[in-house]
Amino acid sequence: MDSSGLQSSGVIFFVLAGLVVIALMLGFIVYFIVSYRHKKKDADLLNLQKKEIEDQKKVVEKTLEQLAEAQDHLIQSEKMASLGLLIAGISHEIQNPLNFVKNFSEINQELISELKDALDNNDNNEIKEILSNLDENMSKIVFHGNRADSIVKGMLTHSRNSQGSKVAKDINALAEEYMRLSYHGFKAKEKSFSATLETDLASNLPLVPVIEEEISRVFLNLFTNAFYATFEKKKLNPDHFEARVLLKTSLFNNRVEIQICDNGNGIPSKNIEKIFQPFFTTKPSGEGTGLGLSLSYNIIKAGHDGEIKVESNPNEGSCFKIYLKYE
């Protein structure tokens, strides 16, 4: 083929082919722009949604922080309420021996006055009798003084031991002590209240490793609830109801079982599932935070790897059962 032939056929083919190539490339670029815009739109939408989710996440996190803060305050309130009951109970415990000390001291003052008269009259028989009474009373004063002293020392021992570590404890003694403390604490609040405290304590219980401060709070909560339940029932039947609270301990499947039962109003079956939930309470506003049983549950389950159960019959009463490992 010569150059003139190329001019007529080859170059025309070349120009046409060139136009086709350019058209194809331009077509590809236009397609690219359109598809890019679609993808960009989708990506922008996705980013917008991501941003919204991020914003919402921040709001939720902030709300959670506020909730945690509020929960801390409530837990603190619950602890303070428990402390109030505890102080009332302790005060009562110390008040009893102090009353004895005070009464016997007053009697002794009178006896000393009588002794002076007897000495003036030289009545030896009277002197001997008065001295004997004085000696007896002094023994009682010493006995009750020692009792008050041991209560204070016991409390000091509690506060020194409460370092968050487990210490092997006599559960019978601890539970009984807090039964009494919470009873007197409750009585200090509700003057008209009285209940029969019953105990059925197993003599063969081993020492149980517990965080004393925490387990004491559980006992305090459960006994206070028991007294509250019986007190509410008593308000409805003031003449025909006798409040009774039972503390029973036993060995059960290699664990120590502690039962705290009352003959109060019981828990309605619809509430049984919720009672260990935080902030659940049936008490009137201002009387309960709804954290007592929730905290108790956490202390037993998480703090002691134990178990806490409740059995209740409406109008017959409730029984809380705690199981703690002792090995």
Added chain:
Amino acid sequence: MFTDFPHSFYYCCLFLAAWFGIMYFRIVSRPFLFLILLVWLVLISELFAKYVSYVWHQSNNFVYHIFTPFEFFIYGFIYSQLLGDKKLKIVISILVLFIFVFEVINTFFLQSIHQSNTNTIIVENIFLVTLSLMLFIRIKEVPTYQNLLTEPVFWFNSIILIYYAFNIMIWGFHNLKVYNLANPPNLMYDINLVFSGMLYLIFSIVLYLEKIKPQSNLIHHG
């Protein structure tokens, strides 16, 4: 010398791109700094080729035998920056090495320094079209550009795709039909000159867009 339209248009566009290169080399991003270097390499080699041709009255084809591998070396660097992928950088390095080796083989065994090195040019063009398509895919994978039409990288890649795809056809046709003709048709070379002029005109626009846009290109920096 540059009296006809294709030559005048081509050299005007090349000078414009070179001028923009001087004006904006301080502010353009790294890949386009190498584009400026490429434009200046083209300008110097073209002027040298004309000097050899018009002053020494000798064939200037040897200039293109040297120029082509270095041109692809710079394009390779630009694309490895724009694609920003370590594996692709290795692939591009291998392609650059291949072009250098191919040019040596081509010069010794196929097209001597007195002939046009169209074989190397065709292989280089195929590589550039492939790199351009890969960059389009990469841009679409990560759609960060708000308006594609104001993006220098889009215009750069588009003109590379169109120009070098067209070039494959020109030099392919040249190899098959007109390589050994005594009087090859000038129309073909004139069209090539006009398209080359458009390439450097778009490069000028790319540099201008680089100047006016804020530097927040994710792909540029890998």
